[in-house]
Amino acid sequence: MNILLTGASGFVGGHLINKLTLKHALNLTCVSRCKFNFNEDDIKLRLIEKISDLTIQDLNGFDTIIHLAGCAHDSFSKKSYKEINHQLTSELAGKAKESGVKRFIFLSTVLVNGDVGNIDSNSSAAPTSLAAKTKLAAENSLKGICDKSDMDFVIIRSPLVYGEGVKANFAFLMKLVKKGVPLPFRWINKNKRSLVSVYNLCDLIQICIEHPNAANQVFLASDDNDLSTAEIVALMAKVQGKPNFALPVPVWLFNLAAKLLNKQDVVDRLTGSLQLDIEYTKKTLNFQPAYSVEHGFKLSVKK
Numbered sequence: 001m002n003i004l005l006t007g008a009s010g011f012v013g014g015h016l017i018n019k020l021t022l023k024h025a026l027n028l029t030c031v032s033r034c035k036f037n038f039n040e041d042d043i044k045l046r047l048i049e050k051i052s053d054l055t056i057q058d059l060n061g062f063d064t065i066i067h068l069a070g071c072a073h074d075s076f077s078k079k080s081y082k083e084i085n086h087q088l089t090s091e092l093a094g095k096a097k098e099s100g101v102k103r104f105i106f107l108s109t110v111l112v113n114g115d116v117g118n119i120d121s122n123s124s125a126a127p128t129s130l131a132a133k134t135k136l137a138a139e140n141s142l143k144g145i146c147d148k149s150d151m152d153f154v155i156i157r158s159p160l161v162y163g164e165g166v167k168a169n170f171a172f173l174m175k176l177v178k179k180g181v182p183l184p185f186r187w188i189n190k191n192k193r194s195l196v197s198v199y200n201l202c203d204l205i206q207i208c209i210e211h212p213n214a215a216n217q218v219f220l221a222s223d224d225n226d227l228s229t230a231e232i233v234a235l236m237a238k239v240q241g242k243p244n245f246a247l248p249v250p251v252w253l254f255n256l257a258a259k260l261l262n263k264q265d266v267v268d269r270l271t272g273s274l275q276l277d278i279e280y281t282k283k284t285l286n287f288q289p290a291y292s293v294e295h296g297f298k299l300s301v302k303k
Contacts, residue, residue, distance in 0.1 A: 007068030008032045019202040059099035066105045085134035090141040097151045110157040112136040116272040121280035152215040154208045163198035164299040177236040184249035188229035194222040194276040197296030200289040219281040224289050239298045
């Protein structure tokens with residue numbers, strides 16, 4: 001089977017390469033804007049400034065495209081979100097259909113269902129951020145392109161992904177815990193947040209490459225073990241062998257600060273719940289997350 005992977009130099013992409021190259025029946029070609037360390041015996045690398053430069057002819061011979069490239073953080077412009085998350089995905093999917101690709105796997109975000117609440121396979125879309133809105137637009141375009149064609153889609157909606165090499169807020173919080181910085185999260189213990197380790201996510205993506213039941217489906221991904229904010233910080237301390245200096249600040253004080261600083265959305269994400277019910281994913285694909293949250297946290301610790 002011939003697979004094309006976009007976003008190969010990213011966090012998830014790097015882990016997925018390691019996962020897929022263990023399966024010798026797969027021929028993997030990676031598309032990236034920059035060079036990265038890889039085994040030339042395992043993959044083929046094509047450096048390209050823009051994925052949109054790929055032609056229909058370039059995609060001939062591929063069975064599956066795994067599209068990881070996208071914008072997820074606030075550092076991107078409004079134009080970049082629309083171009084990269086939505087338009088780029090649509091263009092690539094259109095070319096893939098014309099070239100005879102059989103399956104297009106798209107890594108989306110659970111934030112298309114909203115920032116807080118309980119999410120399952122029947123939940124309606126309720127994106128609030130530009131990143132989530134453009135991911136949803138890409139999902140809808142992909143579904144339309146695959147409709148009445150020989151190419152099927154697989155959409156995976158993921159919460160926060162962590163593991164070795166993780167960056168952004170998760171890495172920052174891990175670093176604060178390691179330094180012993182007192183954090184005011186001890187009483188944020190009633191909420192529940194779903195996370196997914198990059199190891200469980202890559203397992204799910206690998207299953208979706210060939211599983212017949214994955215065709216034209218939207219799946220939620222998680223470790224299937226939700227934690228409160230207080231539990232997340234406590235586990236970060238445990239895996240780093242550090243004491244948990246969590247201060248007992250009441251949740252109402254966070255909400256008061258949110259009103260004063262006009263940061264209610266930030267506080268809602270910190271104190272609220274975002275739980276993913278992945279029963280449909282598990283039942284449809286006979287999938288069970290193999291790695292515990294503690295396993296992922298341990299590997300997230302920077303040496």
